[in-house]
Amino acid sequence: MKLIGLRIDVDTYRGTKRGTPELCRILAKHGIKGTFYFSVGPDNMGRHLWRLLKPAFLWKMLRTNAAGLYGPEIVLMGTAWPGPQIGKRLGAVIKATADAGHEIGLHAYDHHKAQAKIDRMTPEEMHNELQKGVDILTAILGEPPVTSAVPGWRCNDALLLEKAAFPFRFNSDCRGSTLFMPIVDGRRLPQPQVPVTLPTYDEILGRNGVTDDNYNTHMLSLLQEEHPNVLTIHAEAEGGKCAAMFDQFLTRAGEQGWEFKTLGELVAGQPQWPDGAIEPRPFPGREGWLACQK
Ligand SMILES: [Zn+2]
Structure with missing residues (x-):
């Protein structure tokens, strides 16, 4: 089997407004449908600036030139003023993505909060964050999202239990190698887990000799035939600075079957x-822990 599950994370206002339509255009050109995970509440991603204080994140910013990748307004968004409500302002983009035949899931209400505060959230807070996101997406789509994916692969058992109360048919919350319950x-x-099996652009660029010139070749070399591969791209990267490179990746992957x-x-x-389970582990190219398949 030569299968790649395509997951598109949309973290920010800019990624929704510009990156998503660009990716829809590229995917339509190749006749490919993917699963888009939208962040629908306030865009507070600029608060990541504070994480510059942590060395691992500083190295990642330097390695991937985050300001160049995401644009200066993303780096500053939410630092000095409240971030814009993504779902309220860009619901039409999300609806158009669904109407183009893509699968739509919930990434987060507040991407920054979900990623940064999960360790300190009570089950009730987790439920409320999910509920706010589901309500906004339901209003936009006319039906509830069929799936969810935590920001930054920061998931734990308590959050899995809260998710089970929502009508998601499956979730994608961890890194791993095979689909499991x-x-x-x-x-x-009741909700299957679809682990992401492949690294993301920002995780491997600048490591072990991976550059924009050999990135696609490297990614193609990681694909495995024994089980489905799951790839995460970001509207902010592959729908922006890396769009032409991603377009070429789709062409080359298609040529290889x-x-x-x-x-x-x-x-x-x-x-x-x-059966399976998740556990927190350090992960190459990312700071802190990620939920990984045990
Ligand atoms: Zn994300």
């Missing part, structure tokens, strides 16, 4: 569901 406190949760699917299609095509 999460077990929490001895209970098999790789077929792109939405994550929902991967779930529907999965013959059997092994």
Whole structure:
């Protein structure tokens, strides 16, 4: 099998407004549908500036030239003034993405808060954040989102339990190698997990000799035939500075016989569901911990 599940994370106002339509254009050109995860509340991503105080994040900013990648307004967004409400202002972009045939999921209400504060959130706060995001997406789409994916792969068992109360058909909250059914406190949760199997652009650029010139070749070399691959791209990167490179990746992958699917299609095509669990682990190219498949 030569399958790639395509997941598109949209973290910011700019990524929604500019990156998403650009990716829709590229995907339409290749006849590919993906699963878009939208952040729909305030864009407070500029608060990441504060994380510059942490050395690992500083290195990542230098390695990937984050201001060049995301644009200066993203780096500053939410630092000195409240960030714009993405869903309220750009609902038409999200609806158009659904109307183009892509699968739509919830990334976050407040991407920054979900990523930075999960360790300190009570189950009730987690529920409220999910509910706010689901309500906004439901109003935009006319139906609830079918899936969700935590920002920054910051997920824990408590959050999985809260997600189980929502009508998501599956979730994509961790890094790993194979699709599985999460077990929490001895209970098999009803929503399958679709782990991301491949690294992201910002994780590997500038490491181990990976540059923009050999990035696609490197990514193609990581694809495996034993099980579906799951790729995450970002509207801010592959829908912006890296758009031409991503377009070429789709061409080359297609020439090599790789077929792109939405994550929902991967779930529907999965013959059997092994049990699994998530645990926090350090991850190459990222600061702090990420939820990983045990
Ligand atoms: Zn994100």
